[in-house]
Amino acid sequence: MNIAAPESIALFCLTPGGIRLARRLRDHLTLTCYCSESLLEAGFEPFDGTFANSVAQAFDSHSALIVIGATGITVRVIAPLLKDKLTDPAVIVIDERGQHVISLLSGHVGGANALTRYLAGVLEADPVITTATDVNQLAALDTLAVQLDATLHDFRHAVKRVNHLLVCGGRVGLCWDHDALPADARWPVEQCDTRGFIPVTSLAALPANLDALVCVTLQSALPALPLPVYKLVPRRIVAGIGCRRGTSLSLLTELLHRQFATNQLDPLALKAIGSIALKGDEPALQQLSDEYRVPFNLFAASSLREHEHRFPQSDFVRQTTGVGAVSQPVAWLMSNGHLVGDTLREQGVTITLGVAH
Incomplete structure (x- = not known):
């Protein structure tokens, strides 16, 4: 959960003591606070019938839920709502005297x-965290993935295996593949929790007796190595796309995959797609955004004209869109000028890739 997006936090008060704590917390975070009708005051919303109903609604619409009350009642209320550790919101319980803050669900x-x-820290209370990696003062692969906005193939298995190795004293290497990145966009190693991982500076010279290796990379494939390798792929690749009206989703998907393969990039690295504002209602582009679960960014023709001089231009594209090129200036703007490889041009589609910060 990103504390920089506090509007997604719902807080539930069950007692007058909870109301008092909520007032203190609202000085530090923007919270949507709920309580019963009997406790209602300015700045609080009433429960929708019951505490349980309100929690059920917030569970699907907020990234974090805070309950000021007993752990037992919180567990009973959220139990029927649990779906998956990768999608369930964070749930935190605080006792009404503010002595303990308990991480109950979706810790990493x-x-x-x-x-x-x-x-x-705000309440000067004791944080209660029971995840094994945190208890042992170790990093966790899923936490590292969140810090890097990254994912893995078979995420659940990889996280379970690597975190288990770390907790049990296994030797897990961590390698940062900087080669695919511009010099001013390297991985933020110093901002990541890597406790317990063994630094690996080269895949050609691995430390002795490693049990597994995690490699932070955008590459589609790594060299064959004599140990289990888990590829952690940050979402850093953006795709500027131009296309004719009525282009099919299947064609866009095929060409996007081909562009990733040509540049030896893992499709998991896709961060966003973009196009000219004129294409905002293009079904295939909207569907592509939904299929990959990435934003679909749109740019005014006037913004693209400022950069079209950098690229080959087409009179046909200009007549159609008002600008001589679409995919290249879009990718340029989305990546701050860090383009990758050549533009793909085929069947009325252009795709240009870039590396975003």
């Missing part, structure tokens, strides 16, 4: 552990 991917530490 959901961000409950980080939010728990923050709230405990």
Whole structure:
């Protein structure tokens, strides 16, 4: 859970003590606070019938839930709502005297552990965190993935295996593949929690007796190595796309995959797609955005004209869109000028890739 997006936090008060704590927390975070009709005051929303109903609604619409009350009642209320550790919101419980802040659900991917530490600092309370990696003062692969906005193939298995190795004293290497990145866009190594990982500076010279290796990379393939390798792929690649009206989703998907393969990039690295504002209602582009679960960014023709001089231009494209090129200036703007490889041009489609910060 990203504390920089506080509007997604719902807080539930069950007692007058909870109301008092909520007032304190609202000085530090923007919260949507709920309570019963009997406790209602300015700045609070009434429960939708019951506490359980309100929690059920917030569970699907907020990235974090804070309950000021007992752990037991919170567990009973959220139990029927649980779906998946990768999608469930963070759930934190605070006792009404503000002595303990408990990370109850989605500690790593959901961000409950980080939010728990923050709230405990605000209240001068004890943070209660029980995830094994945190208890042993170790990093966790899923936490590292969140810090890098990254994912893995078979995420669940990889996280379970690597975190288990770390907790059990296994030797897990961590390699940062900087080669695919511009010099001013390297991985933020110093901002990431890497406790317990063994630094690996070269895949050609691995430390002795490693049990597994995690490699932070955008590459589609790594050299064959004599140990289990888990590829952690940050979402850093943007795709500027131009296309004719009525282009099919299947064609866009095929060409985008081909462009990734040509540049030896993992499709998991896709961060966003973009096009000219004129294409905002193009079904295939909207569907592509939905299929990859990435934003679809649109740019005015006037913004693209400022950069079209950098690229080959087409009179046909200018007559159609008002600008001589689409995919290249879009990718240029989305990546701050860090383009990757050549532009793909085929069947009325152009795709240009870039590396975003």
